[in-house]
Amino acid sequence: MVRASATARLLIIGQAPGTKVHATGIPFNDPSGDRLRQWLEMDRDHFYDAGQVAIMPMGFCYPGKGKSGDLPPRPECAPTWHQALLAQMPAIELVLLVGRYAQDQYLDDKRSLTERVQAFADYGPRYFPLPHPSPRNQLWLRRNPWFDAQVLPALRARLALLR
Template sequence: MTVTSEIADCRICAERFAATATAHRPQPVVWFRPGARVLIASQAPGMRAHVSGKPFDDPSGVRLREWMQVDDATFWDRDKVAIVPMGFCFPGYDAAGGDIPPPKVCAATWRERALAHAGDVPVTLLIGGYAQNWHLGRGRVTDRVLNWRALAPRVFCLPHPSWRNTAWLKKHPFFEAETLPALRAAIREALA
């Protein structure tokens, strides 16, 4: 049994998810295999990805593909892009309708094996605080995104592409003016 099939069968969070406001069952979204050229380390699938079984199958994904300058076919081609989130399942919503963080048990159980299975990837996107903290240790997303040159062109720290970060993007124009062109160049080279 491969690590991808083991993750797909995982039900370790069944009781945890049943206790959320969404009261859903685990449904891991496993979207990686060896040989991919770009690794997206993200937080966890959203509700739409939970339903469709495709990561970033939502407006955040549209924005992320725009940032990367890749089309849908390239983005969802597992030979080109590996998506390894901190939690493979949609964690659910709290009583107020907010996103619940990915359960730490998921990364503790699967992350190292998943990354080893994905192998050495030329370009890695660390999206949001959960992924950045796991890969780089504790720190602030804004500081890491501001200092993108320190890890580029192999690693890029990005804010989450959610609409909730639109104000952040407007407040930090360097991201669009400087970071995205470098990110796109690195991705083009990795996919060539």
Template sequence: MQEVLQNIKQCTICKDVLPLGPRPVVVAHPESKIVIVGQAPGTKVHESGVPWDDASGKQLRSWLGVTPEVFYDAKKFAIIPMGFCYPGKGKTGDLPPRPECAPQWHQPVFDHLKQVELVLLIGMYAQNYYLKNQVKKTLTETVKNYSEYLPKYLPLPHPSPRNRFWLTKNPWFEAEVVPVLRDHVQNIL
């Protein structure tokens, strides 16, 4: 696994289109029990090299009911984004994850993860990639029907502060899904 992670960290496949250059962010260990498949690092994470080292990460850890120490224990959580590098700024937020990363690197990482009990699919890019034709018409419908994907997958919205409107409009998520998420996480850990 170390060789795969080293190859990812040295990856330059899309260097010509990355505004800040390549700085792949990934965390995994052969004993990882939960995989977090998010979108792509933002500028703060690009700077620090620490995944989910921002307001989104703070919200995600709150949903999971874990401390930063537990969250950053690679034997507990693998962090494998759809795009490993900061993709750049778009009109309403960051650009989508680069499409080269997941097909190139996800399977080689997952091949070494033999103890995974749950894969958290954060946002529509991860959900579309992993759930394929089982994904619903909208992210809201996919998340609302989370129980269809358990025990392997649990789809989540992005925990970004920009998503406050979605969370306000969908109070069922924090009332119904977050407790199930926390229970699964605690049982696995």
């Protein structure tokens, strides 16, 4: 579920693999990934080119099903593996923190996910917080039209600097 290289300049830190991703071994190989690639305006070839885009989850295995979706990522994965993996990716310039679990791990504040995404510029140039692109977040996207109007254009402009 990890894709990394010493030359990648973009790192996407997501939650944990869902059932389809767990079965295929390909990160974001599901509707969440389709939406994320749409947000990034990135085709599959570019997205899965580990020389350009690194992908690292908060949890490295499917955590199981909960009442309203997948369970949280296992808590030992990120503290055990992230620093060693990051050391192998010296060219990373931008880290997309996809969802609350990644944001809680890397952003040292008490803001909510919505507050963080709205204040994305506060975390630059290294970090860019995003909501999880899951189809389950449809209501969040409808309630926060500023995301499409303001955040996505800024994200795309930041990504253009990496190309």
